[in-house]
Amino acid sequence: MYGSMEGDTVHVPAPAREQFYDNRGYGHPRGDALALSSVEAAHLLFRDDLEAVDGMGFRSFLATTNTLVRFLVYKDLRERGFYLSPARDGWVGSDTTDDVDFVVYPRGNGPWDGVTEYRVRVVGERESIPASSLTGTLAVVDEESEITYFSVETPDVTGSTDHDLPQDVSGMLLADRVVLWDVPPVLYENAFYGQPLDPRDTADDGSASGSAKPMSIQCSLVEAAHLADRGIVRVDAGLDGVVERGRAVEGERFDRRRAAYSTLRGRGIVPKTGYKFGADFRTYANVEHVGDLDHSEQLVRVLPSDHSVSPRDLALDVRLAHGVRKRMVFALTDATGAIDWRSISRLTP
């Protein structure tokens, strides 16, 4: 059969509908004829199911239309056994957006079943993606045309950490950290703030009772700002002094990290530095005692809400998180400190 271009659509006369749509889920019916997107036409040309479009075979068609990257994803999903449709207005359900390229149906289903498995957005490795637009399924085509799929979800960010803490403990601002000298161990041992200056102060027995012997704790600036804000610690330099120091060493990133830190704490989750994983925080949802700590469950990267991510950085984050069995979470934080949470993971369709 032969097709002809009509703008960005390829028209194939009857009985194309029966042959390609009814039997194999390609295109959008026009009576007994069929409208195909250029990606679908390219795939039918590639498979020799369509002979030519306006005289062009597969190679010239690829060279004329700008479809290569989307074609690769379309082909890959077809090879994995899915039927899928280009997310065009009127071709698929009403909830398409600019950020969706393909609507993929569950295996065994087609466009006529009204069920969706994935909404796939196709991006090249070098494109930059506004983090706030991350949603659904992302198909990244790398420079050597391999495809990686990511699934974006809204994570449940709640924990159960809750301890009674003293008030008005005193702290000393020292360079870019705050030391709490001789304070009640509950701050570290149960609430998991800071780190002991002297490891010998830590109880080894993992008992939840804890010792009453005071210990000296080093806190990060975000920890100290949170503690000072709640009246738990009174830093010699004041809350303002801590915040000022934070901004001096980190710029406005400090305010974002502080907002994310306090939001997590407010939800019963303990954030600790994620430095060793290249993230802002690793988090623990349920801390009773540091001697009896599970592995942290999440890695959190705090980003401005208008930040754009590169697929390569995304791949790095998700790969690392997967390797250490943690969930990768982005905290998209705006100027008011409001946070939009996204979790990203590898997906094998």
Add this chain to the structure above:
Amino acid sequence: MYGSMEGDTVHVPAPAREQFYDNRGYGHPRGDALALSSVEAAHLLFRDDLEAVDGMGFRSFLATTNTLVRFLVYKDLRERGFYLSPARDGWVGSDTTDDVDFVVYPRGNGPWDGVTEYRVRVVGERESIPASSLTGTLAVVDEESEITYFSVETPDVTGSTDHDLPQDVSGMLLADRVVLWDVPPVLYENAFYGQPLDPRDTADDGSASGSAKPMSIQCSLVEAAHLADRGIVRVDAGLDGVVERGRAVEGERFDRRRAAYSTLRGRGIVPKTGYKFGADFRTYANVEHVGDLDHSEQLVRVLPSDHSVSPRDLALDVRLAHGVRKRMVFALTDATGAIDWRSISRLTP
């Protein structure tokens, strides 16, 4: 005993030399008296071995001198059983540089033995480090005062991949990749250029003989530029067209990556995209046939020679590489394409 400040040195009168230097490797002898760096004095104050320096105990001394971050590393190395000296002119061997903070002796040795185990540079998590200054051992102190050590080495970058290739194969520039239609399979199957457009073209038997049946291969722009430069592929758009497209999509990063790519190929190493690891390339030192491929050995990140790295990005790269059992290599590439290779790994002193 009591010390007194003399500029950035703490003087402790006799018999301090015997007590602290001869027995425990602190400071630099002044007859029977002893000169201490402020970090060493802080450590002796912390241990209550020194009672005060100019009336200051440990806490006031820390608050007055800017030694907290280096103190943490000094203390950590002492706790790990090492003697170490501040890398001051005249205190240690002649090869100190600004980039070294401590000279660490092998366990059981001291400053009097003339043997060095590590040259340690201390950096805070938020400092930016010129990549070209990376050398020896790096001790990164994160915001919660945990310490990570990295070892920097000059890697041996040589492989043994070598295949006879055809000349003048034709290629078509398509968006940001180049397709070689119906070309000799040796290009992919043995020399491991590109990726087959149709997976069915790949021989499954892993035989080194390969089939003579032509196949279509998609190449990245760096691969295509390298092949075009060597006359192996003649791209319709010319080598200039490929390079122009590369710069259009990647900017000057393309030239750096191309230089690193060709240098690696010239040394018998096959670079493939490192996208899935968030790197520029993953590399294979000895490729005979793609059906019989070992895991890649290295991840290569190509950086401008004047680039500065953040310890957090370093932690991310090294952690990921370690997790997938590969060596993390930085290719510091200048405008002429000359490359300074560095490999970085985690170290436990």
